[in-house]
Structures are given as C-alpha cells and as structure tokens.
Amino acid sequence: MANNTMLINFKPNPSFLGRLNGSTKVPLFAVVLTAVLMSFDIRIIAPILLLSSVALSTLKPNKTILKASMIFFVVLNVINIILFWLVDPNVGSFYLGGDRTPLFNVGNMVLTQESLWYLSVRFIKIFTSFMVSLVFIFSITPSQLAAGLASLKVPPKIAAIISLTFRFIPDLANDFQLMKISLQARGLELDASKVNPLERLKRNITLLIPFLLTSFNRVEVVANALDLRGFGHQKKRTYYVEEPPTLADKLMKGLTWLCLFGVMSYVIYMNTLAPTQDMWAFWK
C-alpha cells in the first residue's frame, strides 16, 4: 500500500506546513478550528477560509480524493441550510436583532435578507471548518499527530493508540480485500451492477466475522511488541519525529498564541459579556 491512500499521509508532506513539527501544527489547528466553530463572524471566518485555501493548494493533495470529498461536503451542506430555512424562514431575524427585510418569495415562503445572510455565513463557516480540517489531514502524519497531542498534555498512551490505529489501517484494509476476494471466488456476488446496495451491505457484513477474528489475533502480538520495548515504562516519552523547532516553527507558535488570545477574548466576550449581541452584518 502506497503513501497517501485513504487520506492518510505516512510520509511528511514536503511543503512548508508539512515540515512543521507536530507540536506546532496540532495546537495551531486546534486554535484555528475553535475560532471557526465558536464564531459566527464573517470577518474572522473569511480570512481563515482564504488562508486555508492557499494552504491547501501548497499541499498538492490528491485531486480525486479532494474532488470527491468536496462534492460530498458541499451537497450535504446545501441540504442542511435549505432544511434550516424550511424549518424557520425567519431564522436570520433571530440572530440579527429581529429585523425582517423580505427579498422575494419562493412559493408561499419568504426569503429575508437576514435569513440569506445568516444561512450564507453558516454555509461558509461549516465549509471553512471543513477546509481547515482538510489542510490538517493533508499536512500531518500520524506520528506528528501523536507527538502534537503529547505536547498538548494528552497522555502518551492515548496518543500512541491513535498512531497505532493509523499504522494498521492499511494492513487491515489489505486483509479485508483478501477475504473479499476469497468469498467472491466462492460465489458471493458483490458486484455493484448485480446486487442491490442493501444486499451488498449485508454481504459485506458476512466478511466482518473473519475480519475481526484475524484482527484480534494481531492485537496480542502488537501488545507483546509494545511491552517488550518498554512502552509505558515511563510517564513521559520523547518523539523521534519531533525535530528541534525551526524559525518557521517558532513563528507559527507565536501566531498560535496570538490567535489563542484573540479567539479566547472574543469568545469570552461574545459568550459571557455580550450574549445578546447580534451577529455582524455588512449593512449594520
């Protein structure tokens, strides 16, 4: 199984972001993602969207995977905001101080300027969080992720479980493939053109039993391999992938702190001191 299959990078991406340390990247993304998720302010979200688009392009991700996930996400979100609007056509007024400026009618429902604004911001916000996550996924290796999580005081055992999971996903996928071939050759039809999706799903579940059994066998060996090499012997551990911080690492760390302060003060302000504050709109 080669590099970059199923979204996971096993080798560091050669770009600027890819070369950053895990302990730089994980906090940075954590802060940026929190910023996007906690605010409904286009003045914060739009620049992040712009930056993450630029970042994504530097990572040169696999085009087919990117396109497929993009389409999936956009369609899902469009449905989501349409449903929001159908449930309450006046949803925007609630967030924008009760104003109601009708734009036009769709059937017997009204689309207001406020709702259009609210739903657009909502769409951009969710899309941005998706973009940030993509940048994160494409720029980090599981080992960097483990090192990064450990730097955030996540216990090394939990960080290791995460990176071990990634380590064995391709092996498990390979096992699954072999079992599928074996059962197909014995007459289990799994061809999409010949079996309806529900039946295919059921038949794939048949495969799960042998799959789980082989996976359990592996667990014992992995556990022994970990024990024999002193895993968990000390509370703290170091990371081979965690290189000495470069200038880029230091700069990005500074940026993370800056963001953290900005975001925290904004979030605290919005959620505690000004809970009734309306969301920002360009005409207000």
Next chain:
Amino acid sequence: MTSRPFIQFNNFTFRYDSQTEPTLIDINLTIHEGEKVLILGQSGSGKSTLMHCMNGLIPFSYPGEIKGECLIQNQPSTSLSLFKIGQRCGSILQDSDAQFVSLSVGEDVAFVLENQNIERSIMIEKVKEATSKVHMSDFLTQVPFQLSGGQKQKVALAGVLHDEVEGLLFDEPLASLDPVSAKAAIELIDELHQSGKTMIIIEHRFEDVILKEVDRVIVMHEGRIVYDGDVDQLLKLSLCSKYGLREPLYLQALKTFNVPLDSQQSWAFLSSMIIPAFDLPALRPDVNTQSNECVLSFNHVSFQYDERPLIQDVSFNLYQGERIALIGENGAGKSTLAKLMCGILRPQEGNIMLLNQESSALSIAQIGQKIGLVMQNPNHMIAKQSVEEEILFALRLRHKDEELIQSKLIEVLVMSDLKPMRRWPVKALSYGQKKRLTVAAILALSPDILILDEPTAGQDYAHYTEIMSFLESLHKKTQLTFIFITHDMHLAMEHTDRALVLSQGKLIYDGPTFMALSDESLMSQASLRPTSLLGLAQQTGHDPATLAYHFIKEFHHGQ
C-alpha cells in the same frame, strides 16, 4: 568463550493460568554469555513458552504458576521487570509485520528510546548506529508498507540493538522469509554473534539455521528438554524424525541411497564431508501427462499496474491431473499470475482459456467454480463459525436442491477427513485442520483446478507432512490439477511434477521440477536458493537432475 551464565533455568516448571497441565516441565538449562544456541522443537513443544520466560513476558504479561527458578544474569526474572530484562536481552518476534509498531523505519528503531524519554539528538545517533549494524541505514524514512518481510525483520532487530544489549532472542526468524532472505538473516545473526552477543534462536527450519555454525542445539518435546548438545550428535543419533523435525535434505538423500557414512567425521557441514562413491541408475523420462485434456492455457498474457509491467508475455498450457509448482522470488509475479487465473485481475494483452472457454467472458464467481484458490492464511478464508456451515456456505449460494447440498457436504467431509468434526466450531481446529477445512470448502464447488498459495508456510515438519499427505491423497482420489505457489523448494521437489519459474514477470522456465531445481544458473537467475541436493550432487560427481529424480522417487516409495 566466557563461562558466565546468561540465562539459567533450575528445575523450572511453568503452567499458564488458563491451562490445567504445565507447558514447561522440569527445565534445567544454562546458556552462557557469548553462546549461540538453537532451540528446536515442533509446534506445541513449549519452545515459544520457553522464549516468553527468557524475555519476561512470563511472568509479567502471561500469568501462571512457576516452580523452580529462571535467572537472568544471576537475578531471578521475577525480581526484574519487562523493561530491565529487555535491556539485557532483546526479542525479535516471529510476526515481523505486527511488531513494526511505528510509521517509519527510523521511528520504529527509535521506539524503545522514545519510551525511555531519551533526548532526540542522542536518539538520532543511536538509531544511525543500530541501523548501520543491520545494513538498513538507507531506509530510515521508508514506511512499513514499502518493506519486505526480511527488511521489517532487520528493523525489529535494530530496534533492540541499542545500549550494547547482551543477548538477542529470535522467535522463528525464518518463518515468513523466502529462501534468499532467510540465508541473509542467518548470515546477519552470525555477524552479530561474532561481535560477542549471546544468540538464542528458536526455529524448526533446522537445515537453514545450521548454514552457519551454532554452538549448541536444544531440542524441546512435550514441554521437556530432550536433547542438549552439538548439531553433529543430533544428526548422528537420528533424533530429528523422532521429534518431528526435518532432517537436512542431503542426509535424507544419503540415507535413502543407503550410502554408509563415516561417523568419525562431522555430518553438520556437507561441504566438509567425505562421502563414499555410490551408483545411481540412468535418468528415465517421466510419463507424459500432456496427453490429458488441457484445462487452462495462457496465451501471451501481459498485465501491468501503474505502468509497471507485472506479467510480460506469459504463455503455458496446464493439463488435467498435473501438479504444478509456481516458483519465483517475492515480487516475481506469482500472486499476480494467480489473480489473473482467478479472474480477480484481467489481462491487458493476450487471453486466458479455461476449459476451452474464454475466461474474459466469465465472472469471478463463475471462474471460482472451475479454479479454487486456497489462500495462505486460513483465517482470511473462513467466514462461518462451524465446519459444516463453512462448507455449506458456498454450496447454498450455488444450489437450491437441499438433497444435493447434503450429499455434496458428506462427500466433501469424507474426502477431507473432517466428518467426525463436522459440528466442531472453527475455533477448536488446529492449523492443519483449518487448512483442510479451507480446501474442503473449495472442493464443495467441484473445481477442476486448485491453486494453493504457500499451503505449509510457517509450519513445522509434522504439520507440513500432515498437510501435504492430505493433499497427496486428495490428488490421487480426484485427479484435479494442483498449482502450488511456493517458496519451499522441498515442497516443490517432493510434491510437484512440473515447475513454472517466474522472474521479473517473465516465465523463464517451464518443465520438470527436478530439472529446474537442479539447474544452478536458473536458480540464481530467479534469485532462488537451490536445495542441498545440488551441493551433494556436485560433491559426489553425479548429475544433479539424476540425483534429484531418484531421490524423489525413492523417497516417495519409502513413505
């Protein structure tokens, strides 16, 4: 050699908590520092448990009852910890893939250092040093999926080589390696032994390990040590067959031909043996099976993946009842060829005829009724919980008539000697029985061709014999065409008539198996290692093909 004991067992008995009977009984054994010891024994003889006692998994990971004592450098293992034992004695496990727990070579070698919270700059140096000892310095950034089994094993070895570890424990290091990598592994182990380390090797591939000298051999049988001495005595006492081990092939051959051997000389190294001359009858050509019906033919088949040619212009015809060995090194295209046969892959050029039908017109399931694929790992094939259900699974998918299904089920159960176990849960079966079950499940489809991918990989001689004699008798009863995909030259020689040798996707040989295995230049062209029969032929001045031919004939006769 120093005489300081490294590991010492005194009247040691061990019973796993989950079992009623002890697995190790009254073990008395001292392994000295700097020794190279080979521990032999068939599956279930207790050799893996003995290894667990040496590396600390017993008592720290597997609970059980210990009587007597196990000392590691004069300290009871129970007073140490897994970590402390690991610092003195590194373990290399059998499954080279599952023990690769990190995501790159460098990280995996560093894993033990990471756990010791060692500073990265020191770690980098140590990783460099350890990887250079196993000749893997150029692979530091490689991910596990890019490495072969042999390379992963070297990484595991480097991972425990830090800090001047005193001893190294190898659990069946050759189990998943092809003959050429196995030779390399044995040479590397010897190289590290020369540098002064204590080496403990647990194996059942006896002949492969003694390519390089070992100081002592210990044979385990039913939980006890039944032999503790040098290789030579073990061979001369003919203890191998008694304890389910395979004798070196050259000795088997010499005994088969009734050649009297001088017991004053060492029998451990063929090249230094003085062998009296013996006569062999002239080579007689085999009965031609090619008058039978042609069941499968490849016509100029090519297949490439990502612009990398995997199979190039391969043509051959297989006839009913033939036993074929498909051999070649890892990556030579053996499994691609098998996938093409089964319709899992389709040729980009050329065509495949299956019983006079164009294979491209058939679905995988349709081809599966004619060509059965028995995979290497039975766990990849068994989908149901009981023996009966497993065989019925494919039958029910294809037939509606319950009477026909039941009669076919009985037929297959009888044919594969599984009838008494028909209601057993799959979990209760041994490896050999599971293998038989997977073959039975395929036989239920009444195929014309059976492809067996490494049917005996990782099995000791007793299980090897069990599986192969089952397949032999099956072949006699059914006259199916058998295709063995294998690295095991012994298997190819003893159980197949014709060999297809692949090298870099090309078919470089198609003819009698014994001729292929006796052809030194062909073997080296295909990166395969000839058996010791070739060496024996060279030393005694016989034609290698004649020697091999008569050996196989006599050997089968003897069985």
